[in-house]
Amino acid sequence: MATLPEISPRTRSNYEPVIGLEVHVQLLTASKIFCSCSTRFGAPPNAQVCPVCLGLPGALPVLNRTAVEFAVLAAMALNCRINRTSIFARKNYFYPDLPKGYQISQYDQPLAEFGWILVGSDGGEKKIGITRLHLEEDAGKSLHEGFADSSHTTAIDLNRSGVPLIEIVSEPELSSPHEAYEYLTRLKEIILYTGVSDCNMEEGSLRCDANVSVRPRGEKQLGTKTEIKNVNSFRFIRQALEYEVDRQIGILQAGGQITQETRLYEANQGKTYAMRSKEEAHDYRYFPEPDLLPLTIAETWEREIRAKLPELPQARRKRLVEEYGVTEYDAQVLTSTRNLAEQFERAARAAKNPKRVANLVQAELMGRLKARGLEITQSPISMAGVANSADLVESGAISGKMLKDLYDLCFERQEDFAETYRKEKPEQISDRSRLEKIVAEVIAANPKQVEQYRAGKKTIVGFFVGQVMKASKGQANPALVNELLVEKLE
16 A cells, blocks of 8 residues: 555645444343344354354244343433334345344334434533434354464354344544544443443454545535444544545545545554445345334333433533532543442442542542552552541541551552551540640750741741651641640740
């Protein structure tokens, strides 16, 4: 492939990328969509197959009710309208890993339509439309390497054949690779909150195809699009889109025309390559699946499913900011997974002072994690540990300085807070007579600073506090120390 000419920022700004994404999500059911075969990942090749998912003559599909429920739940989370009736169709194409010679999917009457996702932050949010969400079965997998004869033979593993998928098709409303990246991040986050998929890209539970075109800025007519397939990370999808946008701009600048085709992204080279010409819908010769009745979602069933819809990430984020006073950034971190958000809220609500828990997460926990390059899921201190430490500070059992020292020890030892506290057993000194003695000794040892204080330099009281804390090995009650110092110095 010829090296692309460098596209200047000014030239790039004269064009507008138009991006649409098709995301396939594997539903977290125990069995396949039309048979009872297991969906477990990692089984020996062709160990989880039967006449139905092998497409043998006479075998009839039976729809998995849980797959439908999960698909409806995902559609609701994505603000889609659930269609009362949807139709399964046969999508005809011939490929070695498609045993029936067609895929059972949905076409002109999908399960759900007209949804949306918000990208951007408060004040700069953009609504990206979701055209449709439909159910379909997965194909098998062609294996092109790892065998002695891989140079001239393709192996077929049909364990994935019949695994339940939802396909989520966005409107072509994404206007940059970064926006596409953010859309995918939000989509994955929402799906994980619903619990209908683990979204594990390494195991193929979430896959994305991107359609991209460019047009002169201000032009209304869409340009010729290309499709980028089989990209296995969000970061690579963004990189592939960046390359493809520049490639198309370069062709148009040179007076050429874009070819409608499917392309693959080679991450090692950072380039896309032509794979095949792009099919149109009529090429698949869709027609209604004769072995399956129309799928009807009764109003009562829809209400039952909606009742299972959890509080979703963006709503939860906003509530954490309002209810606990955390920053927007920390709210985003705390809501990155549903489990983490629930842990935080359980800890905060169980604590004597929920805001202190939130403050400790922000001021003490996050800083230590960031300094070590760790994610919050890698923290040795659990949310329960944060709540425990917050209660000890609240009751006066330990000081803020003692808490900091204990947190440092937790990270050094990779222990939770309760374990480190049990071993160290630090106690804050709040006994007035004991502290009066230490304060008197500190004042007697620093006559010059006493004169400065009495001469009007009141800020020097901080020096005395530091000396008392040092003499008490950080165990003195800071509030009582301040009170006693002012009393004695005055």
